[in-house]
Amino acid sequence: GRRWHQSWGELKNNGCNLNYEAEHSNLEMCEHxxxxxxxxxxxxxxxxCTKKTTDFTEFLEQAGCSTGRHCWIKLDTKKVESCKYDWHQTGTHVCIAVYAKLTDPVNTYVEANPIRLNANIVFGEAEMFTLDIELIGLIDVSQSSVTLAASKVEIKLRKAEPAKWRTLNIERKVKETKDKEEKKDDEELEQRVDAVDLSDI
Ligand SMILES: [Zn+2]
Ligand SMILES: [Zn+2]
Known part of the structure; x- marks a missing residue:
């Protein structure tokens, strides 16, 4: 699977390719x-600058069209516990909308396997919201997609079976202690996790 984040160190201006090294980094112009x-x-x-492309990598590599001051913010300082989201379903899809404004496309990543969704959404002023849920039904990861819009992130999951979902996820109130064998199963499952490839949007 592909992991869709490049750096958890700093959240920078969109399109800025420089990393903070020391005080002198602030003297360099920020192209963003x-x-x-x-x-x-x-x-x-x-x-x-509206230079349209179909290629996600090309999009991320477009040089900044404006210059100004760098913006260095530590990401781990503002982890938000909740963010408004809702979901609805059709016969074939389950659609989750997370209402996060100004999503950062570089640091946001969404991973899924047939029974689990793990969305790490970086938005606004370096806030991060994590939605990590065990799905009530099976999904087809290869036909699922993620769309980042200005005011929300839309996660469209393709149902593996056309059944109606009575709820979105399985609620687990108490985490039970696992024995060794179950742990091993978990690790294997972890390795099969496929990232939803944002470049396919
Ligand atoms: Zn631009
Ligand atoms: Zn910069």
């Missing part, structure tokens, strides 16, 4: 995109 990312009908672009 002041706009926000739009992913629409396979096209990806920044609202500031």
């Amino acid at each position: 995109h002041p706009g926000y990312p739009v992913f629409h009908e396979g096209l990806k672009y920044w609202t500031c």
Whole structure:
């Protein structure tokens, strides 16, 4: 699987490729995109310079169109416990909308396997919300997708079976102590986790 984050150290201006090293880093100009990312009908672009591309890597590598001061913020300082989200379903899909504004497309990543969803969404002023749930039904990861919009993140999960889901996830109130064999199973499952590839949007 592919992991969709590059750096957990700092959250930078969109499109900025420099890492903070020392005080002198602040003296260098920051080339960045002041706009926000739009992913629409396979096209990806920044609202500031609107150079459209279908390739996610190419999109991320577009040089910043504006210069200014660098923005270095430690990500782990603002982990938010909750973020508003809801879900609905159709015959074939389960759609989850997480209402996170100004999502950071570089640091946000979503992983899924047929029974689990793990979304780490970085948004706003370096806030991170994690939605890690065990799904009530099976999904087909290869046909699922993630869309980052200006005001929300939409996760579209393809149902593996057309059954109606009575709820989204399994609630586990108490974590039970696992014996060795169960732990081993968990590790194997972990290795099979496939990341939802954002470049396929
Ligand atoms: Zn731009
Ligand atoms: Zn910068």
